[in-house]
Amino acid sequence: MRPPAEAIGTLALIVGAIAVAIFIGVEGALVYAVWRYRTSRVSTPARFDRNTRLELAWTAAPALTLAVVFVLMLGTLRDIGAATDAQLRIRATGHQWWWEFDYSGIVTANEMHIPIDTAIDIELASVDVNHSFWVPELGGKTDMIPGQINHLRLLTRRPGVYLGQCAEFCGVEHAWMRIRVVAETKEDFDRWLATQGSPATASGDGARVFQSNTCVNCHAIRGTSARGEAGPDLTHVGGRATIAAGVLPSDAASIRAWLVDPQRYKPGAFMPRVPLSDADLDALASYLGSLR
Amino acid sequence: MSAVPLWVARPAGASAAGWLRTVDHKEIGVLYIGMGVALFALGGIESLVMRAQLATPNARLVDPELYDQLFTVHGVTMMLLAVVPLLVGFANYLVPLMIGAPDVAYPRLNALSFWLSLVGAIVVYFSWIAGGAPDAGWFSYPPLAERAFAPGPGVDYYILGLAVNGAGTIIGAINLAVTILLMRAPGLRISRLPLFVWMTLVTSFLILGAYPALSGGLVMLFVDRQLGGHFFDPTAGGQPLLWQHVFWFFGHPEVYILVLPAMGMVSEVIPVFSGKPIFGYRFVAASSVAIGFLSFSVWAHHMFAVGLNEFETLLFSVTSMLIAIPTGVKIFNWTATMIGGRIRLLTPMLFAIGFIAMFVIGGLTGVSLAVVPLDLQTTDTYYVVGHLHYVLFGGTMLGVFAGAYYWFPKMTGRLLSERLGRWHFWTAFVGLNLTFLPMHWLGVQGMARRMWTYAADTGWGPWNFVETAGAFVLAVSMAIFALNVVRSLRGGAIAGDDPWDAFTLEWTTTSPPPPENFRTLPAVTSRRPLWDRKHPEMRDAS
Amino acid sequence: MIARDVRPAAPALDRTILGMFLFIASEAIFFLSIVVAYLASREPGLADARANLDLGRTAIFSVALFSSSATVAVANARRDVRWLGATMLLGAIFLVGQGSEYARLATIGIGPSSALFGTTFFTLTGLHGAHVLVGLIALAALAAATTRRTRGVGPITWEAVSLYWHFVDAVWVVVFSVVYLGTFL
């Protein structure tokens, strides 16, 4: 089966061409009528007012056109939607306003890695309101609706970074709910997954600050006692390209800035400002940045 | 023949109390139109603020909370509080005149419907000063619209306001339907009804079928929010999707409620300004009925991404595509009406032609949305925003302007200026394409709708800037129209009874019409009674 | 030209009656949306419904409401205020019955917020009850207007009010079937 984006692209070209043809026909007729029958060229208007055959014809012609479009659509539909050929399953869960990705127990956030040339079944869930998972270059979107699991088939042949966006309005920070998908070779992907599966270090100043503050109520860092679930898993947060679903780059300086005042960068974000000394902030930021 | 504007020459005196008490269908029509214009201006101003915020990436002109309120109230205003009253107002004013009746079937109920509609709108707008406007989108999907996620009072004002407004709209629709069915002049058979009246009749039935479903949904949302209910609460077994089904069962017919009357206006204007009877009257009328029925069977095309099963997906895709057929019939018949005619390109006709030209674009993008795989790419993006504004601004609003220029002389006794009219048209035409065309590219590139801002690295900045510029061109255009109306009321050219050499009954009475509408009524033996009177030697066959 | 004759074509159907039909049609859609919601939420609430609804007692009150359709028909045929009174009595019995069912459910902790079943049950039956109440008010107004010989209360008003009452009754046929019979059969 084809990559969904490719299948949709082909269909879009065909439907687009048909639409353009109709557009030219209709607008052309309109312009012609205005030009040909303007007042200065006609003294007495004609009086005809029906032609049943013609009218039946222009009822039937669109019907036939649409029948063709419908049949073409059936073919495309098989390449999208739920993957029957899935070789990998990822659970994606929407949160206000970040993403959780679960690779059979290995949890990460906001940045999804996928192997190329592999059909993937994304299971879509939500813990709060409706969201919608959409990475345009990988295919169509499917909603995440609390209380049900939807499926989306992903498949790409080109390695690269694909950007996406939560598409269903989900509250004040809907705009800052971006997705980053990294498509890589099977080997790179396996290496990445192995890294994600490994625990983080629990030693050092930063780790101590983290564990002695409210951070642990909301965030998990595997290998430490932090098991919170209200915010993104931070086990390998430094290894991601961005934090807070695409708001800031994931380096120690940006993380520090984020910790000082999350709402400055993402006004609606549900992460509170945790008052910390400068020294603690430095330690914390460099610790988190080092979690690769 | 009276040449003085209606609102100067009111028999009851132009007092405020007179307007409050009036049960005359023409005055209620004017009230409705006034309400529609005011709310359209409010909705337009909201859209200008949104456009200003979106003009550049990472802007902080408004905060996200305010932005969410803006698009929600903009959507609610335009879809329910502005354009429906505008269209109902025209229908109220014109239907009795076009069918040769002295008034609507229930004049008092008519006043009640107007006041309910207005109070509903006021309730929605009151939220701005009472703790926050609704902010969950015009279709307020739960769980986001539930108390847990929208704790403020905004959604409650939305529920209450729309319920009251809807009650008014339903009563108004009953009134119009009964008027059309039972109060026609002798000889004015259903098969001779002016097409505007036809389409108003279909619209009334759409309202009767659709609005009560919205009321039902609102009651459920109210129970959830105020009585702790669980209709849409997935944590207690409720289903968020239930709301979507109920809402769109209303919401889809609603969009045809918004376009059919405008199509009716265009169907009156095009024949008159082509000097020819409408081509294929029966097809045009029948296609409205077909659209009416079909529009109740397509609602889930707003839900292709929610995980429908295959049968539902295909079913709703097919029904949505089918709607293109009767709509195409209309487009083709209007064009065929112009062919062979003698086209007077006056302002009403300009707008009517603009309607066809722009509506086709919106219709074609609509069909592309009915093609499920394409919808999965474009749903909830600016592509849909582009689609909806082409059909609603490029379609409905241009149609309403066509109707406004056409009937303004009948309502006030004075003509609008042609020169300002042309400026109004061309600025609207340019403005709307600048504003709404780039939305299609942005949507395909990944710009979701309802984003209060976007990152600079997306590259969406330039097109957004163009759109904002276009929106301000539209604002200028609307201001030109306002100017035109004000100047013409003060001292526009006297219109006379029949300034356009028109066909239908409303042009046989004075401009503005007397309280009882008609002193004499021509015999109706065909679809063009006034034409028959003016050209007895060339009477239409019945 | 027909001078001065602006009367409409002779109506085959009275306006008030046609208007009432259209109003009832829109009300039917309103109830339909709630009934659909009830059915869509049926599964998760079924156990609660089975355990807590009282079919037998409600059936008796329902008979009162159903027979009121007959009394209103007689009242309408004879324009007889006494039969209107009988109709109102039967309607009131129904409301009292429904009230007692509500009270019983409340004592065992079931309300609109207790669980999904409570939400859907109270919304659907409550809306119907509210319509019965409105119907009773209409009947009372008709009775009062007739005894006081208010002008404008003619056969059409009788017709329209009884149409509405029949509708309220018919809705209960659906609600009773869906909520009660549907749970136990």
Ligand code: HEA
């Ligand atoms: C006046 C209002 C109006 C009108 C007339 C239409 C007309 C149509 N609309 Fe549109 N629509 C909206 C207002 C309207 N819409 C709004 C407001 C929304 C968004 C709501 C929201 O989410 O906020 C929406 C959204 C919307 C969606 C959901 C998108 C999404 O959210 O994912 C879909 C999907 O199928 C759709 C389809 C259609 C179709 C098939 C038509 C058809 O009726 C169009 C038919 C017309 C033509 C096709 C052109 C003329 C025909 C011919 C020249 C004949 C030849 C043509 C062919 C053979 C193709 N519309």
Ligand code: HEA
């Ligand atoms: C009939 C329907 C209608 C109409 C006419 C319009 C008109 C306009 N709309 Fe609207 N729009 C919707 C229906 C409509 N819209 C709907 C349903 C939505 C979806 C909402 C949602 O997502 O929930 C939407 C959403 C929407 C968005 C997307 C928001 C988002 O998703 O984030 C945008 C953004 O650009 C927009 C812009 C505009 C603009 C610029 C106009 C312009 O055409 C407006 C032009 C009018 C004016 C500029 C007013 C002029 C007035 C004056 C100058 C004042 C003069 C004063 C006096 C005379 C008293 N609209």
Ligand code: CUA
């Ligand atoms: Cu999550 Cu929008």
Ligand SMILES: [Cu+2]
């Ligand atoms: Cu639709």
